[in-house]
Amino acid sequence: MNDIATYIIFFGLSTMAILSAIAIVTRRNLFHAAMFLGFLMLVVAGFYFLLDADLVGMMQVFVYVGGVIVVLLFGIMLTSQMTNVRMVSAMKQKGFTFLAVTGFVALLISVFTKVNLSVSTATAPKDTTSLVGKLFMTNYILPFEVMSVLLLAALIGAIVIARQEVKQ
Amino acid sequence: MLSSAQLIEFANNNGIPLWALNASIALVMAIVVFAICGLGVIVFVYMERKVSADFQLRWGPMHVGWHGTLQLIADALKLFSKEDVFPRNADPWVFRLAPIFMFLPAFISLMVMPIGPGIVIQDLNVGLLYILAITSISVAGIVMAGFGSYNKFAVIGSLRSAAQMVSYEVPRALSIIGVVMIAGSGKLSSIVGAQHIWYAILQPIGFVVFFVSSLAETNRAPFDLPETEAELVNGYYNEYSGMRFMFFLFAEYIALMSASALTVVLFLGGWHGPGPEFLGPIWFLVKLFAVIYVIMWIRWTLPRFRIDQVMDLGWKVLLPLALLNIFITGIIMLVI
Known part of the structure; x- marks a missing residue:
């Protein structure tokens, strides 16, 4: 891939990401907002692929689009107005939202002005999957194991909750 | 295959830039796979009708063409010429986009299937993860269809x-881990290459779990609860008619094809078989049709489950x- 094509893809993805991010907050229809969020997640995965980080990109699609967005849509559909297509957000808590967003933007600006972002000139490794696997099993074994125990507990918890419902 | 040496040399000699070459190859491949999908769907629908007829001691379609072979073309023409009914209260964008979201994941998951030694469109290092990730998007298509129809x-x-689909994705992904452990790779072509004994024999539990959850993922009977015609009047594609309905049918059969192809690649030895190497794609096709026949067999012999039984x-x-x-698998690999 030469530079011009990379630039075109990068700016195309960035435009799509920004437009869909704006669409998420401006759509009053919750279902549409969730769909745009899913699209944004796919575009972010596209950035990872552009950087040759195939494993991270796949995980982005797998976890965020296939998992989080579906659960989000599920949550929207399980609310009391589930068959109402034109369900809109009530826009409560406006003040808090503006406060939180302003604070977050200020934090981001302070971070980006202070940090000196450097571009690495090293070529991207070819087989990222085995690299990540090796790092998980050597340098980061403790966090990895803690995480897996946590996920296993969540899995067992889900089964236990499902079982209690059957008993009633 | 996207960057084979001869094509690059050809591009260099004729002054074609590399990105243009890649883009045109990608376009050609997309069209080829789409044509294969179209042909496949015609064959599968005909096969489904004949298999179901056979199981119910009927003849099946017999009148249009030899043994009803042209029946599907007649049906397709009928669906094309039908009125495109649009529910008044439906969400227009979500309603229109849903069939595409159903179709695309199944379609692009075919891009990494190795059908013969070295015959694969894009051999990704994370091919297996790619398929799992892409197929999980089709849930969004189904939710969109259901929500957008206002029904x-x-x-x-x-x-x-x-x-x-969300709950069967978990056992499906976990059942593949045994295969990845033995083959030592997530690349589909290396998984087939390492498969001198079928993984269905080495991994019987994994094979059964994978096969059953694949049936559930593709919404095939006995797991076709989303479209139970008796209680839900065809479920999520209830409001669709004509062309759009055909698109759902199309998507469903392509999902069936890609799930069967993945079963062949992971557990049934892919292109391996007796005879010289160039027979690989033929062996792949034979196995693919055998798996699809078994899936149809299951559909026409088993009754449907209840939703709580499925869960x-x-x-x-x-x-x-x-x-x-x-x-x-871990213990055995540690001992050996």
């Missing part, structure tokens, strides 16, 4: 389907079995 049956159908099977039987499979 209570469609909403219930899509809710059921989302619940079913119980997924979480209480298949998930522990898949975990057990990983455990056993």
Whole structure:
């Protein structure tokens, strides 16, 4: 891939990401907002692929689009107005939202002005999957194991909750 | 295959830039795969009708063409010429986009299938993860179809389907881990290359779990709860008609094809078979049709489950079995 094509893809993805991010907050229809969020997640995965980080990109699609967005849509559909297509957000808590967003933007600006972002000139490794696997099993074994125990507990918890419902 | 040496040399000699070459190859491949999909769907629908007829001691389609071979073209023409009914209260964008979201994941998951030694469109290092990730997007298509139609049956159908697909994704992904452990790769072509004995023999538990959850993922009977015609009047595609309805049918059969192809690649030895190497794609096709025949056989012999039975099977039987499979595989690999 030469530079011009990379630039075109990068700016195309960035435009799509920004437009869909704006669409998420401006759509009053919750279902549409969730769909745009899913699209944004796919575009972010596209950035990872552009950087040759195939494993991270796949995980982005797998976890965020296939998992989080579906659960989000599920949550929207399980609310009391589930068959109402034109369900809109009530826009409560406006003040808090503006406060939180302003604070977050200020934090981001302070971070980006202070940090000196450097571009690495090293070529991207070819087989990222085995690299990540090796790092998980050597340098980061403790966090990895803690995480897996946590996920296993969540899995067992889900089964236990499902079982209690059957008993009633 | 996207960057084979001769093509690059040809591009260099004729002054074609590399990105243009890649883009045109990608376009050609997309069209080729689309044509294969179209042909495949015609064959599968005909096969489904004949298999079902055989199981019910009927003849099946017999009148249009020799033994009803042209029946499908007649049906397609009928669906094309039908009025495109649009529900008044439906969400226009979501309603229109849903069939595409159903179709695309199944379609692009075919791009990494190795059908012969070295015959693969894009051999990704993370091919297996790619397929798992891409197929999980089709849940969004079903939810969109259900929600966009503004119909209570469609909403219930899509809710059921989302619940079913999300819960069967877990055992499906876990059952593959045994295969990845033995083959030592997530690349589909190296998994087939390492498969001198079929992984269905080395991984019997994993194979059964994978096959059952693949049936549930593609919404095939006995797991076709999202579209139960008796209680939900075809579930999430209840409001669709004509062309759009055909697109759902198309998407469903391509999902069936890609799930069967993945079964062949992971557990049934892919292109391996007796005879010289160039027979690989033929062996692949033979195995593919055998798997599809078994899936149709299951559909026309088993009654449909209840939704709570489906959930119980997924979480209480298949998930522990898949975990057990990983455990056993790990111990055996440690001992050997």
